[in-house]
Amino acid sequence: MFKINENYLKLQGSYLFSTVAQKVAAYKAENPGREVISLGIGDVTQPLAPAIIDSLHKAVSEMGVKETFRGYSPDLGYEFLRSTIAQHDFKERGADIDIDEIFISDGAKSDSGNIQEIFGTDNKVAVCDPVYPVYVDSNVMAGRTGTFNKERGIFNGVIYMPCTPENNFVPDIPEETPDLIYICNPNNPTGTTINKEQLQKWVDYANKVGAVIIYDAAYEAFITEDDVPHTIYECEGAKTCAIELKSYSKKAGFTGTRLGYSVVPKDLKCGDVSLNTLWARRHGTKFNGAPYIQQRAGEAVYTPEAEAQIKEQIGYYLRNAKTILDGLHAAGYKAYGGISSPYVWLQTPDHMTSWDFFDLLLTRANVVGTPGSGFGPHGEGFFRLTAFGTYENTVEAVKRIASL
Amino acid sequence: MFKINENYLKLQGSYLFSTVAQKVAAYKAENPGREVISLGIGDVTQPLAPAIIDSLHKAVSEMGVKETFRGYSPDLGYEFLRSTIAQHDFKERGADIDIDEIFISDGAKSDSGNIQEIFGTDNKVAVCDPVYPVYVDSNVMAGRTGTFNKERGIFNGVIYMPCTPENNFVPDIPEETPDLIYICNPNNPTGTTINKEQLQKWVDYANKVGAVIIYDAAYEAFITEDDVPHTIYECEGAKTCAIELKSYSKKAGFTGTRLGYSVVPKDLKCGDVSLNTLWARRHGTKFNGAPYIQQRAGEAVYTPEAEAQIKEQIGYYLRNAKTILDGLHAAGYKAYGGISSPYVWLQTPDHMTSWDFFDLLLTRANVVGTPGSGFGPHGEGFFRLTAFGTYENTVEAVKRIASL
Numbered sequence: 001m002f003k004i005n006e007n008y009l010k011l012q013g014s015y016l017f018s019t020v021a022q023k024v025a026a027y028k029a030e031n032p033g034r035e036v037i038s039l040g041i042g043d044v045t046q047p048l049a050p051a052i053i054d055s056l057h058k059a060v061s062e063m064g065v066k067e068t069f070r071g072y073s074p075d076l077g078y079e080f081l082r083s084t085i086a087q088h089d090f091k092e093r094g095a096d097i098d099i100d101e102i103f104i105s106d107g108a109k110s111d112s113g114n115i116q117e118i119f120g121t122d123n124k125v126a127v128c129d130p131v132y133p134v135y136v137d138s139n140v141m142a143g144r145t146g147t148f149n150k151e152r153g154i155f156n157g158v159i160y161m162p163c164t165p166e167n168n169f170v171p172d173i174p175e176e177t178p179d180l181i182y183i184c185n186p187n188n189p190t191g192t193t194i195n196k197e198q199l200q201k202w203v204d205y206a207n208k209v210g211a212v213i214i215y216d217a218a219y220e221a222f223i224t225e226d227d228v229p230h231t232i233y234e235c236e237g238a239k240t241c242a243i244e245l246k247s248y249s250k251k252a253g254f255t256g257t258r259l260g261y262s263v264v265p266k267d268l269k270c271g272d273v274s275l276n277t278l279w280a281r282r283h284g285t286k287f288n289g290a291p292y293i294q295q296r297a298g299e300a301v302y303t304p305e306a307e308a309q310i311k312e313q314i315g316y317y318l319r320n321a322k323t324i325l326d327g328l329h330a331a332g333y334k335a336y337g338g339i340s341s342p343y344v345w346l347q348t349p350d351h352m353t354s355w356d357f358f359d360l361l362l363t364r365a366n367v368v369g370t371p372g373s374g375f376g377p378h379g380e381g382f383f384r385l386t387a388f389g390t391y392e393n394t395v396e397a398v399k400r401i402a403s404l
Numbered sequence: 405m406f407k408i409n410e411n412y413l414k415l416q417g418s419y420l421f422s423t424v425a426q427k428v429a430a431y432k433a434e435n436p437g438r439e440v441i442s443l444g445i446g447d448v449t450q451p452l453a454p455a456i457i458d459s460l461h462k463a464v465s466e467m468g469v470k471e472t473f474r475g476y477s478p479d480l481g482y483e484f485l486r487s488t489i490a491q492h493d494f495k496e497r498g499a500d501i502d503i504d505e506i507f508i509s510d511g512a513k514s515d516s517g518n519i520q521e522i523f524g525t526d527n528k529v530a531v532c533d534p535v536y537p538v539y540v541d542s543n544v545m546a547g548r549t550g551t552f553n554k555e556r557g558i559f560n561g562v563i564y565m566p567c568t569p570e571n572n573f574v575p576d577i578p579e580e581t582p583d584l585i586y587i588c589n590p591n592n593p594t595g596t597t598i599n600k601e602q603l604q605k606w607v608d609y610a611n612k613v614g615a616v617i618i619y620d621a622a623y624e625a626f627i628t629e630d631d632v633p634h635t636i637y638e639c640e641g642a643k644t645c646a647i648e649l650k651s652y653s654k655k656a657g658f659t660g661t662r663l664g665y666s667v668v669p670k671d672l673k674c675g676d677v678s679l680n681t682l683w684a685r686r687h688g689t690k691f692n693g694a695p696y697i698q699q700r701a702g703e704a705v706y707t708p709e710a711e712a713q714i715k716e717q718i719g720y721y722l723r724n725a726k727t728i729l730d731g732l733h734a735a736g737y738k739a740y741g742g743i744s745s746p747y748v749w750l751q752t753p754d755h756m757t758s759w760d761f762f763d764l765l766l767t768r769a770n771v772v773g774t775p776g777s778g779f780g781p782h783g784e785g786f787f788r789l790t791a792f793g794t795y796e797n798t799v800e801a802v803k804r805i806a807s808l
Contacts (some may be wrong), residue, residue, distance in 0.1 A: 001614030002583035003524035004674045008682050015688060043475035053468035056697070060464060063661065064457035070660040071447035106510050106662075106692075113690030117545070120407035137689045141521070179406035210405030256474040256696040257467065258510075270408045278412050284419060285541045286517030288510075291698065292660040293460070 007143045010155070016133065016374035017041055023358070024368050037397045038368040039324070039385040042188065042342065044253045046316060048297075049309035052252060055300030059293040073289035076280065077104025077261070081295045085261060088302045089246065095233035101265050101276060103283055104290045104298070108218045108247035108260040113138040114286075115214055115243060115262065118278040119180060126159035126178030128171050130189055130375030130382070132216070135182040153377040162378045163190060165347070169336065170198050177209050184216040186223060189375045189384045190345040191321070191337020195227040199235050206241035212268065212275070213242040218260075221251035221314055223340040231263075239265040243275070250342065252301045252310050259294045317342045320387035320394040327398030342387040345372070357383050365400035411547045414559070420537065420778035421445055427762070428772050441801045442772040443728070443789040446592065446746065448657045450720065452701075453713035456656060459704030463697040477693035480684065481508025481665070485699045489665060492706045493650065499637035505669050505680060507687055508694045508702070512622045512651035512664040517542040518690075519618055519647060519666065522682040523584060530563035530582030532575050534593050534779030534786070536620070539586040557781040566782045567594060569751070573740065574602050581613050588620040590627060593779045593788045594749040595725070595741020599631040603639055610645035616672065616679070617646040622664075625655035625718055627744040635667075643669040647679070654746065656705045656714050663698045721746050724791035724798040731802030746791040749776070761787050769804035 020040055028036060048056075062068035076082070082099040090097035105111050112134050116125075121143045127135050136155060139145055146156030154160050159178050161171035169192035171183075183202065185194045194202075206213050215232040223230060232242045244263040248254035264279045300306050325338035334347040348357040354371030361367045361383075372382030387394065424444055432440060452460075466472035480486070486503040494501035509515050516538050520529075525547045531539050540559060543549055550560030558564050563582050565575035573596035575587075587606065589598045598606075610617050619636040627634060636642045648667040652658035668680045704710050729742035732750055742748040752761040758775030765771045765787075776786030791798065 002527050002616050002674060004677055004679070004682060005522050005524050008522065008685060009677070011685060041476075045470075045473070045475065047470050047473040048467045050468065053464060056464040056467070057461060060457060060460040063452045063460070064454065066449075066451050069449070069451040069657075071449065071657075072445075072659045106695075109692040110690060118409050118412065120409050123406050134689055141686070141689065212406050253473075253475075255476045256693075258692065258695045270406060273408055273413070275408070278408060281412060281415060282545070285538055285545065286514060288513040288662065289660075291510075291662045291695065293697070294695065 005141065007141050010140050010145070010147050011137060012148055016370065020358070020368065020370060023362065027362055034366050036362070036366045036368060037389065037393045039389050039394070039397055040368040040370050042386050043255050043388060044250065045388050045390065046253055046313045048253050048257065049306050049313065051303055051306035051309055052297050052300050056293060056297050059296035063293065070292040073292055073295065075284045075287065075289055076100075077102070077290060078292070078295050081299050084299050084302050090231060090233060093230055093234060095231050097233055097263055097265070101263055103262045103264065103279060104295060105260050105262060105287070106258045106290050107249060107254075108216065108245045109134060111245045111260060111262045112214070112216055114282065115245070115279070116142055116144065116180070117282060118275060119212075123179035124157070124159060124176070126161055126174055126181045128163045128183070128187065129154075129160035129377060130163065130372055130379030131182070132184055132188045133375065135214075153373075160376065160378070163187070163192070164378055165334070165336065168192070170194050173205055177211070179211050181206060181211050181213045182216065183213055184218070186219040186228070186341040187337070188219065189343055189370070189372065189379065191341035191343030192345070193223070193225060193228045193340045195225070196229045196234060197227070199229055199232060203232065203235040203238050203241060207237050211241065215242050215244045217244055218247040219250055219341055220246065221310070222318065222342055224318065225340050228340055233263070239267045241268065243268065248298055248301060252306070253313060254297075257294060257297065259290055259298045316391065317387045320389060320391055323391070323394050324385050324387060324398055327402055331402035338387070344385045344387070346383050346385065348381050348383055351381060354380055354383055360404070361401065365397070365404055367397045367400055409545065411545050414544050414549070414551050415541060416552055420774065424762070424772065424774060427766065431766055438770050440766070440770045440772060441793065441797045443793050443798070443801055444772040444774050446790050447659050447792060448654065449792050449794065450657055450717045452657050452661065453710050453717065455707055455710035455713055456701050456704050459701050460697055463700035467697065474696040477696055477699065479688045479691065479693055480504075481506070481694060482696070482699050485703050488703050488706050494635060494637060497634055497638060499635050501637055501667055501669070505667055507666045507668065507683060508699060509664050509666060509691070510662045510694050511653060511658075512620065512649045513538060515649045515664055515666045516618070516620055518686065519649070519683070520546055520548065520584070521686060522679060523616070527583035528561070528563060528580070530565055530578055530585045532567045532587065532591065533558075533564035533781060534567065534776055534783030535586070536588055536592045537779070539618070557777075564780065564782070567591070567596070568782055569738070569740065572596070574598050577609055581615070583615050585610060585615050585617045586620065587617055588622070590623040590632070590745040591741070592623065593747055593774065593776065593783065595745035595747030595788075596749065597627070597629060597632045597744045599629070600633045600638060601631070603633055603636060607636065607639040607642050607645060611641050615645065617642075619646050619648045621648055622651040623654055623745055624650065625714070626722065626746055628722065629744050632744055637667070643671045645672065647672065652702055652705060656710070657717060658701075661698060661701065663694055663702045720795065721791045724793060724795055727795070727798050728789050728791060728802055731806055735806035742791070748789045748791070750787050750789065752785050752787055755785060758784055758787055764808070765805065769801070769808055771801045771804055
């Protein structure tokens with residue numbers, strides 16, 4: 001008789017966003033007249049930039065003609081895209097990343113879920129708390145954690161590094177030494193950032209203890225602060241300790257288009273074994289390349305035309321974020337993030353729980369956000385609002401919250 | 405200090421097709437005048453059908469307009485595609501598959517590599533020999549096998565089921581009882597088929613011993629024989645023992661476009677736990693949906709217009725396959741497959757090894773194929789030719805082989 005992967009049974013029941021969706025649907029059904037504004041899920045709303053659309057049409061047309069049709073793409077991605085990335089995202093930022101260290105994928109969620117596979121199950125994982133759930137859940141599924149501790153709201157065997165107003169949401173080096181350290185910068189869900197000096201400390205620490213930093217830079221395009229690095233390879237020594245994940249989802253609105261990439265430097269080794277080789281083997285065995293059409297769209301992202309259009313889109317979202325942040329501050333809330341990020345992280349008033357505040361906001365202001373406790377125990381008492389709505393809705397939502 | 409996944413080190417060095425590519429490149433460099441014809445890799449060459457191209461352009465245009473732009477797709481895929489699949493690929497074939505049992509993905513290679521994750525590491529895996537390497541390698545990487553036995557050319561702990569002319573390439577029930585059974589039908593690499601009666605025996609066996617059949621039907625569109633099932637769910641009882649993987653790569657030329665789907669019936673359970681729930685959890689955690697554009701192209705595959713165009717494309721490849729098969733037979737070769745498949749599997753003359761025959765064909769006929777031994781020990785002495793070339797090249801290649 002076959003056996004299932006029992007680790008899956010450790011996972012907690014319902015996913016945060018489906019619970020939110022259920023509550024919202026129930027409220028709307030009971031209150032059909034109300035106009036509910038969602039600043040909940042982190043999905044873009046602006047259409048793809050015209051220059052991207054042009055590149056997609058062009059690539060589609062190529063697929064319809066024998067001479068320009070493309071079959072299987074190279075496992076690691078087309079060189080036209082990898083060389084463009086190496087130049088613009090790394091060399092121009094002083095980071096020397098070779099095209100053989102870049103792996104094109106169907107997005108950062110796949111990469112952030114799959115990357116743990118190349119590590120043994122006996123590694124100790126450290127995550128920020130609150131945290132993007134995929135880092136933890138993918139390690140749970142692989143058997144790299146213990147069971148869920150219901151009382152504490154955490155998985156046994158995982159190092160949770162609290163990120164709170166007290167430490168400016170920059171995790172402290174943990175007491176217990178980790179092997180794999182997940183860092184998301186700019187951070188989801190708090191919308192806060194780690195500057196280069198702070199990140200360098202983590203790089204130095206990882207090199208010292210022999211840990212790997214899995215650096216999720218999916219929100220890199222939102223960085224407005226000068227001292228926040230655009231890639232971890234701006235830090236000295238990062239090539240011997242860090243893997244970077246990047247996405248076009250938030251940068252260029254590709255959430256439904258799907259394209260991302262990972263960087264695994266050849267110098268990142270365990271004894272003689274390069275992680276680059278292991279990751280290449282995984283790509284070659286369990287993935288068949290990102291679509292040609294999307295890879296052309298990725299290439300187009302770096303054209304001056306598209307860059308200008310994308311800058312405008314991100315500016316639109318950042319204006320929303322500022323509207324939320326300023327509005328909350330004016331209304332007396334403690335609120336964080338939102339400067340180099342589409343996320344604002346607010347402290348609930350009067351020590352309300354995150355879910356109580358969710359219910360209050362939904363029923364009294366008809367605004368939907370995401371309860372911070374869904375991202376980890378240190379998210380309790382916090383709440384995430386996103387800047388991905390329209391400007392008009394964002395202004396209205398902030399007005400409603402302020403008048404509560 | 406972090407630890408790697410040591411199972412990766414069990415994998416064998418170079419991948420079959422890269423060795424082939426290296427040998428061909430070296431030969432071409434030494435013999436610049438020769439026109440080498442490749443009937444090697446299983447990649448399509450015909451452009452996408454006009455109706456598919458139209459659907460792609462339409463979907464791309466939608467992504468450029470605010471009102472029709474799409475962000476994240478549902479984890480399991482858009483309902484418009486899943487309901488189309490449920491109707492055309494299952495209900496119309498008398499197989500009652502619900503849309504909640506269909507999971508849209510970026511292709512069958514990802515699915516065939518990832519599906520093993522929902523099973524425990526203590527399952528015994530059975531594969532055909534010769535076999536598509538991904539089934540074995542993905543289980544090696546997960547630690548479900550022992551080390552590689554160099555002498556026998558197999559991984560310890562895996563059940564290899566010989567598929568040879570003696571059993572008409574239909575695997576016999578193995579002596580040792582497996583938990584997971586991989587069956588590809590029509591088969592890669594042999595190009596042969598298992599008919600419904602034969603498959604029903606496997607379904608009955610799996611239900612009896614509590615095994616799961618992972619049924620790879622990537623080549624389903626090539627079926628021309630009436631008694632070969634188009635889905636395993638045509639067999640009685642398959643919903644309690646079988647997972648099916650399907651692809652648009654070979655059906656509609658999507659090798660570089662990327663779209664596929666898997667079927668995990670809700671009735672497929674281990675105790676109380678439905679594998680459908682586990683697979684949904686994996687999709688939700690480690691995947692972010694297939695691109696909207698591609699899902700619209702998948703939907704278009706089932707329009708009468710596209711169906712006619714695709715039928716013509718497949719007819720073109722099947723004519724090539726027949727040309728190869730008939731040509732080889734006429735030249736005195738023993739050759740198999742090629743009737744419901746783009747692959748022809750020939751027995752090397754004079755007990756030559758597969759690689760010796762490869763070298764002979766490359767240097768004397770300037771034709772490239774794939775050595776059967778690369779697919780498993782029972783592939784030794786066999787050789788795969790594919791029907792994905794042009795008709796003219798195929799005719800020429802067969803002529804050259806015949807005159808050896």
